[in-house]
Amino acid sequence: MRAMTNAKRIAAAIALLALAASPLVIAQVGYSQRAKEIGTHLKCQCRGCDMSAGLCAHPGGSFSGPCDTAKAMLREVDQHLAKGETEQQIIDAFVAEYGPGVYMEPPKKGFGLVAWLMPVVYSIVGFAIVIFIVRKWAVRPPSAAPASPAAPSDAMERARAQADRETED
Amino acid sequence: MxxxxxxxxxxxxxxxxxxxxxxxxxxxxxxxxxxxxxxxxxxxxxxxxxxxxxxxxxxxxxxxxxxxxxxxxxxxxxxxxxxxxxxxxxxxxxxxxxxxxxxxxxxxxxxxxxxxxxxxxxxxxxxxxxxxxxxxxxxxxxxxxxxxxxxxxxxxxxxxxxxxxxxxxxxxxxYPEMVIHPPNLYSGYTGFTIPFAFALAALLARYPGEKWIHLTRKWTMVAWCFQSLGILLGAHWAYAVLGWGGYWGWDPVENASLLPWLTGTAFLHSVMMQEKRGMMKVWNVWLVFCTFLLCILGTFLTRSGVVSSVHAFANSHIGPWFVAFLGITLFVCFAAYVKNRDYLKSENMLDSMVSRESSFLFNNLLFLIACIAVLSGTLFPVFSEWFTNNRISVGAPFFNKIMIPIGLAILFLTGVGPLLAWRKTSADSLKRNFGWPLIVGLLGAVGAFFLGYRNGASLLCLFLCCFVFWTIVEEFYRGAKVIKARTGMSMMMSAHELSMRNTRRYGGYVVHFGMVLVFIGLAGAAFNSEAQKAMNIGDSMKLGPYTLVLQSADTKAEKNYTAQRMIVEVLKDNKQLMMLYPEKRQFQGTEQAAGTMVAIYSTLQDDLYVVYAGMDPEANVPVIHAFLNPLVKWIWLGGVWIVMGTLLALMPNRRAALGVATVPETSTSTVAQALTPGVTLREGHD
CATH class of the missing domain: 1.20.120 (Four Helix Bundle (Hemerythrin (Met), subunit A))
Incomplete structure (x- = not known):
């Protein structure tokens, strides 16, 4: 019976989509360019896409360009702009209203900072490990030391390089 | 039935x-x-x-x-x-x-x-x-x-x-691509099972010799080819169908498909360390294990809906099954490793920091960092919910900021790595090998700057693309010159002969060339622009060098859908260029559903991407949404080269018959000939 409920759920989702789509309408712009720019830092809250309100082009709908949710958000941005708020204040206001799910990228404070620090930390750790390994492996056991420490002549070096090129991957 | x-x-x-x-x-x-x-x-x-x-x-x-x-x-x-x-x-x-x-x-x-x-x-x-x-x-x-x-x-x-x-x-x-994209991607995901089975089996059986690593590598390449093709077809599908003007949105499902690709790519490089120098055996085995585990994890992310995504139609309750399977697999891998780890004893030794070996180490490091960065970013919303009870979303801007430097570093190594000799590279050979590529890279970047591609990361990317491109050209040129001298064939035929004699090496270069094309395409993303306008019949709008004029609109009824179609004339420099037909389709079924058909005019320079966005409710006129996306076509071209290169690398090497020379011999080939009269010599490996 689960298949039935699944089928129903999918049918309901399609019906919802169709409902939103059926008149094949979108409103004309109705928001400022500045709102759109700030909107690129706010996630569209339609729950149907992972796009920002500013760049929302909600896949699969009958529209391109911002969906109704995104447009409402952009108009809200314009209201904040009219009050003279800065970009950061507006983003903060949206986070207060919708929760941290409105971020397009994690905030560089609180737990969000972890997301930003993680790649930096494991890059540093990774490089440290590789450099450590290279140095460790570079220490050759005495028996493996080159038999003739004399510097190879330039011609020899070239011949060796050519041989390497021609025989190795 | x-x-x-x-x-x-x-x-x-x-x-x-x-x-x-x-x-x-x-x-x-x-x-x-x-x-x-x-x-x-x-x-x-x-x-x-x-x-x-x-x-x-x-x-x-x-x-x-x-x-x-x-x-x-x-x-x-x-x-x-x-x-x-x-x-x-x-x-x-x-x-x-x-x-x-x-x-x-x-x-x-x-x-x-x-x-x-x-x-x-x-x-x-x-x-x-x-x-x-x-x-x-x-x-x-x-x-x-x-x-x-x-x-x-x-x-x-x-x-x-x-x-x-x-x-x-x-x-x-x-959409036609939806018929071929999933089979390709799934063939990639499932294909990584075979190298996994060989690697784990060799470890469990303590299988003597290096045969298993050859088998593992070959099957990894097959899976890798399908995975690459699947990812690119998926990107193209997203681009051509979803109507948002982009091809990669760092959606969890897209990320999931990238993860095993990254570790698989790392393995295809580090496996050479094992074959040539008997190094990094433990690392290689774990890369194969991780690639398989990431395939299962990717299927889990796609199918379980644990991270919300546009692929929501795949949601279900199969999560715990996948977690259990992942757990069991990891346990088996770990147990096999602990029991038989002495079997993987390597002779790890490096002669120099500046060598092919160390470049592979850094290559693997970068692929691994890329993999962990994508994985941790994808799962971060889940982590944040665990730790703070608030779900912090992570979107495309985050991934772009993190991945651009990593991608550029990998691109840099793509150029540098193959030029470094095994064991040790002298300062002299560095100068000789890198001089021209650097000059070509700089010329490319300067050219791009004057063509208007003025963005730091994009310019750096284009510089590296030209740099890597020229290193590949030089590699082919040098090898072909040797064959030309030996056989007297033309340069093109020599290059072909060269590729066939060491398919793996030159196939690899062809794949690198494909990646260069992909990166050129990615560099264009910084210059995307768009415009949207409610247009009456006869109205026009301008986007970049193009002028779009809405000529008319019509409706067509097909068996499974009815479509509203806009007929848009495209002008460039006031000359008629072509007609575009963006559509909106209303599909039949018991439930109504709609879809977009994007119209794309694609050139090497840019894509004009036109979407019919629906009717404006107040003015009751159609809204046209147009995007101008520079260089996108290079990505799809790159994909073709990647597949061709992999196929070349999978072909067996042609045996080079010595002693067929018709031109005066060079000293080396004469010696070789004298030593091995009438004997065929197999160059390279495999």
Whole structure:
């Protein structure tokens, strides 16, 4: 019976989509360019896409360009702009209203900072490990030391390089 | 047919269990009959899965609307082409399709190697059967595709029920690429099972020699090729169908497909360290293990809906099964490693910091960092919910900021790595090898700057692309020159001969060239622009060098949908260039659904991407949304080269016959000839 409920759920989702789509309408712009720019830092809250309100082009709908949710958000941005708020204040206001799910990228404070620090930390750790390994492996056991420490002549070096090129991957 | 299908699936499960348990017994007893019978059970499992898959297709093609799966994913008017694709458009069918593709690989392996690698194959068979048991458990007991519809009648008794028509296929999936993208990606995901099985089997069996690493590498390349193609086709599908003007949105499902690709790519490089120098055996085995685990994790992310995504049609309750399977696999890998780790003893020794070896180490580091960055970013919303009870979303801007530097560093190594000699590279050879590439790179960047591509990261990317491109040209040139001197063939023929003699090395360079093209395309993303306008017939709008004029609109009725079509004339420099026809389709089915058909005018310079965005409600005129995306076409061209390069690398090396020279000999070839008269010499490896 689960298949039935699944089928129903999918049918309901399609019906919802169709409902939103059926008149094949979108409103004309109705928001400022500045709102759109700030909107690129706010996630569209339609729950149907992972796009920002500013760049929302909600896949699969009958529209391109911002969906109704995104447009409402952009108009809200314009209201904040009219009050003279800065970009950061507006983003903060949206986070207060919708929760941290409105971020397009994690905030560089609180737990969000972890997301930003993680790649930096494991890059540093990774490089440290590789450099450590290279140095460790570079220490050759005495028996493996080159038999003739004399510097190879330039011609020899070239011949060796050519041989390497021609025989190795 | 549904009962038949159900039965074959169940029988496949039984056969897989026999192949698994019998296989373990065969390894213990080494009884030849038992070995043979478990191998045949493995083959029977695959055949039964094929039959079950065809049974689902039969139900789809015969419009059997008593079947829940057919009702949910098909309808009478759906064309035959998409009825094939309906198999993988839903959860149950997708998982069966996974089993199907896995079986294609497994049956090939079991048949091709039936008389080879005698000590290794029983282990491989057991591991493959184990993976099959997991997916067959899902197919049989969790997400069975053969469920019939039933309703409770007036007497309160369940009775079968047949619908008149189905709900139809999701319009997003009614696009030719959707018929080829999932099979490719799934072939990638499933394909990584084979190298995993060989690696784990070699470890468990303590298989002597290096044969297993060659087998593992070859099968990894096959899977890698499908995975690359699947990812690029997916990107193209997103670009051409979703109508948002982009091709990569760092959606969790996209990320999931990238993860095994990254570790697989790392493995294809570091495996050379093992083959040439006997180094990094432990690392390689774990890379193969991780690649397989990431494939399962990727399927889990795609199928379980644990991270919300546009692929929401794949949501279900199969999460715990995948977590359990991941846990068991990890445990087995770890146990095998701990028990037999001395088998992987390597002779790790480096002669110099500036060598091919160390460049591979950094290459692997970067791929691993990229993989962990994508993985941790994808799972961060889940982590943040665990730790803070608030779900912090992570979107495309985050991934772009993190991945651009990593991608550029990898691109840099693509150019540098192949020029470094094994063991040690002298300062002199560095100068000789890097001089021209650097000059070409700088020229490219300066040229791009004057062409208007003025963005720091993009310029750096284009510089590196030209740099890497020239290193590849030099590699071909140098090798071809040697062959030309020996054989007197033309330069082009020499380059061809060179590639055929060491397919793996030069195939690799062709893949690198494909990646250069992809990166050129990615560099263009910084210059995307767009415009949107409600237009009356005859109105125009400008975007970059193009002027779009709405000429007219019409409606066309097809069997499965009706479309509203805008007819847009494109002008460049006031000259008519072409007509574009963006559409909006209203699909039939019991539920109405709509889809967008994007019209794209694509050139090497830019893509003009036009979407009919619907009717403006107030003015009641059509809204046209246009994007100008520079250099996108290079990405798809790069994809073609990547596939060609991989195919070249998979071909066996041509044996080079010495002594066919018609021109004066160089000293080296004369010596070689004198030493080996009439003997063929096999260059390179494999």
């Amino acid at each position: 549904d009962v038949f299908g159900s039965f074959t699936l169940l029988l496949a499960f039984v056969c897989a269990v026999y192949a698994f348990i019998g296989g373990i017994a065969a390894i213990k007893t080494r009884h030849p009959l038992l070995v043979k019978s478990t191998r045949q059970a493995g083959i029977a499992t695959c055949v039964l899965i094929f039959i079950a898959t065809f049974a689902v297709e039969y139900l789809l093609f015969t419009d059997n609307f008593s079947q829940a799966y057919v009702v949910s994913h098909s309808n009478r008017d759906l064309s035959a082409f998409y009825k094939v694709a309906a198999l993988w458009s839903g959860q149950e069918g997708s998982l069966l399709f996974w089993s199907f593709l896995l079986s294609v690989y497994i049956i090939s392996v079991l048949i091709v190697y039936r008389n080879k690698n005698g000590e290794l194959m029983p282990y491989v068979g057991v591991i493959l059967a184990g993976v099959q048991i997991f997916f067959l458990t899902l197919n049989n007991f969790v997400e069975n595709p053969f469920k019939t519809l039933a309703i409770v009648n007036a007497n309160g008794v369940l009775e079968p029920f047949t619908r008149m028509d189905g709900n139809g296929l999701n319009p997003l999936l009614q």
